[in-house]
Amino acid sequence: MAVRVQAEPFDPGAELNSFTARVEEAGAVVSFSGIVRDVAGGLKVMEIEHYPGMTEAALTEIEAEATKRWQLVDSLVIHRHGRLSVGEVIMMVATASPHRGDAFEAAEFLMDFLKSRAPFWKREETGEGTNWVVARDDDEAALDQW
Secondary structure: OEEEEEOOOOOHHHHHHHHHHOOOOOOEEEEEEEEOOOOOOOEEEEEEEEOOOHHHHHHHHHHHHHHHHOOOOEEEEEEEOEEEOOOOEEEEEEEEEOOHHHHHHHHHHHHHHHHHHOOEEEEEEEOOEEEEOOOOHHHHHHHHHO
């Protein structure tokens, strides 16, 4: 189980290959990579802020909860901070389990909680100005299933 919060770019393919190579007892590996997307007004940059220590602790708690709920062999959460451009990989989740159902559900759980409960603050700079990204109702509603 690993959590990384970093400014540096990472290669999701290389991370997935490394993750998969170390989970020999798993029958399923599921991964998800989030990418900075363009927005109305043309995104120039997304700035992601966090409090070191607090953020890692919160992500570790979310990951520990997934491990309690599903039979996981291993999991990985990587999330970037700093200034990111359209098309850059912003985060990645990978889960490994003896069975695909647990791997899929744990990955979805991690994604839902990272999206709504991880302590990151995102600011978008567009051609129309700068604004903070606020939680969306459908992201909050996704937590109800858990």
